Amino acid sequence: MSSRNRQPRASLNQDADEERRLWNTIKERSKKVDTMMARCAVIGTEIVDVEKQQAALIEAGELSDMRLDERLESLYRENVKLSEDISHIVDGNSDEMSLLDSIKVLAGLREASEESLNLSRSHSNSKGRNATLKKKAGSMDVDDEASVVSSPRPGGRQANEPRGSRLQLNLGAQVFYRNKGRTQEGEGILCRVTNVIGEGKQRRYEIQDAEPEPLPDGEFPPPYRASVAHLMPIPTKNDGLADLNKGRNVLAQYPDTTTFYKAEVMENWRSKDLSDTSAVVFAYTY
Numbered sequence: 001m002s003s004r005n006r007q008p009r010a011s012l013n014q015d016a017d018e019e020r021r022l023w024n025t026i027k028e029r030s031k032k033v034d035t036m037m038a039r040c041a042v043i044g045t046e047i048v049d050v051e052k053q054q055a056a057l058i059e060a061g062e063l064s065d066m067r068l069d070e071r072l073e074s075l076y077r078e079n080v081k082l083s084e085d086i087s088h089i090v091d092g093n094s095d096e097m098s099l100l101d102s103i104k105v106l107a108g109l110r111e112a113s114e115e116s117l118n119l120s121r122s123h124s125n126s127k128g129r130n131a132t133l134k135k136k137a138g139s140m141d142v143d144d145e146a147s148v149v150s151s152p153r154p155g156g157r158q159a160n161e162p163r164g165s166r167l168q169l170n171l172g173a174q175v176f177y178r179n180k181g182r183t184q185e186g187e188g189i190l191c192r193v194t195n196v197i198g199e200g201k202q203r204r205y206e207i208q209d210a211e212p213e214p215l216p217d218g219e220f221p222p223p224y225r226a227s228v229a230h231l232m233p234i235p236t237k238n239d240g241l242a243d244l245n246k247g248r249n250v251l252a253q254y255p256d257t258t259t260f261y262k263a264e265v266m267e268n269w270r271s272k273d274l275s276d277t278s279a280v281v282f283a284y285t286y
Contacts (some may be wrong), residue, residue, distance in 0.1 A: 022106045043079045156176045169193050176232040186259035187251050212259050244269040
């Protein structure tokens with residue numbers, strides 16, 4: 001569940017519309033420049049050919065052909081006109097923004113949109129963190145970092161394996177990524193392993209938000225890179241979970257996000273009671 005902003009996104013949508021308009025304009029004008037430059041190349045070749053014909057006549061002691069002179073003059077004029085048009089598009093004129101300035105404006109809008117998106121995500125993650133929620137069995141002790149509890153969903157999972165069993169992760173595995181330093185919100189995020197790089201102690205993992213939200217241009221954010229020390233796998237089954245006593249500190253996935261926050265177990269839970277309807281009751285804490 002991605003960290004989606006639940007507030008109106010009029011500003012972001014307007015920025016995205018302006019970006020698309022600018023990008024379409026840039027592509028259209030760039031294609032026009034390409035077409036004109038291709039024509040200039042053809043004209044240049046034809047000019048050389050006509051000049052060779054004129055030179056051949058002069059070497060033969062004949063007068064230059066009037067038709068060649070007129071053709072050469074026409075080519076020169078067309079080439080000058082195309083060069084001026086290209087300059088107006090690239091460098092701009094009094095009537096419209098230059099192509100280079102359009103690219104700079106687009107880059108500025110993209111940067112501003114990404115900053116706004118990050119701020120809106122941060123705001124979404126901070127809402128209602130003290131709400132008491134019921135959760136499928138699973139938890140993580142904050143002190144020993146032995147397990148993770150996610151937000152209410154069928155078949156909720158937890159990470160409750162010894163560190164020795166977490167030395168290798170497979171592609172597609174869901175993991176808890178302790179992203180301290182990357183964000184001010186939460187203790188970490190739910191990710192999926194997308195690539196394994198290197199071997200042994202040099203092994204690194206590329207991970208992506210389990211449900212990434214596209215950027216304004218439609219592309220997904222680039223993956224993170226992390227060592228196994230910053231990752232904890234989330235088992236696919238709830239078998240073998242430890243008992244949870246009231247007051248135990250855990251990390252819990254906040255609803256409708258991939259972000260984990262500190263939480264406290266509010267009622268005792270026993271693994272022997274594990275079933276499809278068994279739940280852990282906890283409250284988010286700071």
